[in-house]
Amino acid sequence: MKDFYIHFLKDMFTGLGISESVVYFILGFLSISIVYLLLKPIVRILVLLQWDKFLTFLLSSVFVLALTVSFLILTSESAFGHAAKVILGFCSFGFLLCSVQLFRLLLSTGKSSKQSVTQKV
The missing domain is CATH 1.10.287 (Helix Hairpins)
Known part of the structure; x- marks a missing residue:
């Protein structure tokens, strides 16, 4: 099932003329951005708690x-x-x-x- 989503995203972006390496770059950039936004409040709380x-x-x-x-x-x-x-x-x-x-x-x-x-x- 996981492979389906990966191939679907690759096919969708390559259909738009974006290369596979750029697709993986975008995927990495988006995933780290989401994780950063989710962890930022938790880190602030941990810093406040010392x-x-x-x-x-x-x-x-x-x-x-x-x-x-x-x-x-x-x-x-x-x-x-x-x-x-x-x-x-x-x-x-x-x-x-x-x-x-x-x-x-x-x-x-x-x-x-x-x-x-x-x-x-």
Whole structure:
């Protein structure tokens, strides 16, 4: 079904005299524009919440995923199995990052409560 839409769009644009490479350029440009417009409010909220570590994790994950997919396409290996392993690695790193942040939050909360108890005495 997916191939049908791709071939339909290619046939439609090539029928208008637009080459296949320009069709893929337009498709890439439109898709990144839509994703940008959808993510912009979410990023603003994350910046206001000062979740800089989470934003750094997301950006680095996207960068590594893009490099991995590009490499897999160039080597023409089975992309799904390798991409699944990369995504599992991202999830594991994200879990580790969240665990460390939670641990630091609990330590800082414990220290601040101890300091307030000693100040009251």
